[in-house]
Amino acid sequence: MRVLETFREANYNATVEEIHFAHDELMILRVVTDGGKPPFAAGQYLTLGLGDCEPRVDGIPSVWNVDAPRLIRRAYSVSCPMLDENNRLLHCDECPFIEFYIVLVQRPIDNPPPLTPRLFALKRGDRLAVGMKPHGHYSIDAVRNGDNVLFAATGTGEAPHNAMIAELLARKHQGRITAVTCVRRKYDLAYLAAHRQLEQLFPQYRYIALTTREPENFDPEDPGYVGKRYLQDLFSSSDYVDTVGFELQPEDTRVFLCGSPSMIGLPTLDSTGTLVFPESLGMAEILTQKGMHLDEPSRPGNVHFEKYW
Ligand SMILES: Cc1cc2nc3c(=O)[nH]c(=O)nc-3n(C[C@H](O)[C@H](O)[C@H](O)COP(=O)(O)OP(=O)(O)OC[C@H]3O[C@@H](n4cnc5c(N)ncnc54)[C@H](O)[C@@H]3O)c2cc1C
Numbered sequence: 001m002r003v004l005e006t007f008r009e010a011n012y013n014a015t016v017e018e019i020h021f022a023h024d025e026l027m028i029l030r031v032v033t034d035g036g037k038p039p040f041a042a043g044q045y046l047t048l049g050l051g052d053c054e055p056r057v058d059g060i061p062s063v064w065n066v067d068a069p070r071l072i073r074r075a076y077s078v079s080c081p082m083l084d085e086n087n088r089l090l091h092c093d094e095c096p097f098i099e100f101y102i103v104l105v106q107r108p109i110d111n112p113p114p115l116t117p118r119l120f121a122l123k124r125g126d127r128l129a130v131g132m133k134p135h136g137h138y139s140i141d142a143v144r145n146g147d148n149v150l151f152a153a154t155g156t157g158e159a160p161h162n163a164m165i166a167e168l169l170a171r172k173h174q175g176r177i178t179a180v181t182c183v184r185r186k187y188d189l190a191y192l193a194a195h196r197q198l199e200q201l202f203p204q205y206r207y208i209a210l211t212t213r214e215p216e217n218f219d220p221e222d223p224g225y226v227g228k229r230y231l232q233d234l235f236s237s238s239d240y241v242d243t244v245g246f247e248l249q250p251e252d253t254r255v256f257l258c259g260s261p262s263m264i265g266l267p268t269l270d271s272t273g274t275l276v277f278p279e280s281l282g283m284a285e286i287l288t289q290k291g292m293h294l295d296e297p298s299r300p301g302n303v304h305f306e307k308y309w
Pocket residue numbers: 045074075076077078100101102103105112113114115116117136155156157159160306307308309
């Protein structure tokens with residue numbers, strides 16, 4: 001037990017302030033780091049870590065080297081509550097805690113995910129490791145005040161968008177801001193109420209939720225039947241402008257894509273320098289066809305992206 005105490009003291013630098021479970025497999029985690037928050041910008045990510053000696057929520061016993069537990073670390077975008085307890089805009093800098101939005105990854109029992117089942121076993125007051133160096137170039141730095149901004153995410157990919165949306169609104173952004181999130185079920189929209197409240201407060205803001213596994217997505221007999229629509233289906237259709245509220249035009253639009261790599265669909269370059277997109281249509285190809293450019297370190301563009309795996 002002394003080994004465990006020494007390990008925790010040496011590695012853990014943060015305390016769980018609060019956990020909100022949207023359901024058993026989706027949580028908003030609020031942590032406070034010892035000695036103040038790291039200086040992250042909206043859109044960046046930090047690492048969270050726990051020892052392989054810590055308990056798992058899935059009942060799989062933790063097996064570790066009793067002399068030397070190992071710290072498991074993963075990247076997590078910093079999210080944001082966006083509103084305070086009085087339903088007023090709150091951006092990350094004003095938050096006394098750091099907020100994360102995390103899904104419990106499922107995998108076969110012979111190859112279980114290392115970290116999320118341990119994060120889901122945390123309780124208020126528990127200790128964990130938070131990397132104090134912010135990472136990533138997913139940022140609203142290049143957004144001009146009049147630009148229309150589209151945030152498109154799958155699942156917990158909306159985490160950095162929440163931080164960026166709150167920041168843009170706090171800066172009194174003049175252009176339109178629309179966030180679209182695609183999830184399996186309605187209960188996977190943990191921030192829905194906050195987004196609806198922001199729509200009331202800020203006329204330039206719109207939030208659109210797409211689901212893929214509700215009866216309305218697969219049952220033509222369902223009175224609200226709309227079919228199954230990925231982000232790519234929405235933005236390939238001619239009616240996306242009505243839904244989103246503006247046209248995606250290279251001159252005045254910034255797009256942010258976060259989450260599943262197949263939704264983003266990044267191209268590779270062939271030997272002649274031509275972009276080769278993946279077989280399954282992703283947002284990158286759709287946006288490129290609309291004249292937009294992917295933001296690369298060597299060539300700044302107006303389509304920014306963050307892949308989660
Ligand atoms: C820059 C960056 C930021 C990230 N931010 C977040 C975040 O804010 N919230 C979050 O939940 N995860 C985020 N992730 C993913 C996170 O780092 C871990 O990969 C994830 O929590 C799984 O860890 P694990 O050890 O339990 O499973 P692992 O064994 O590491 O499992 C990885 C596999 O789980 C699946 N997976 C991982 N993350 C997700 C996800 N978010 N949604 C759906 N499937 C997923 C993929 O199939 C992936 O191959 C981010 C990843 C990166 C690279």
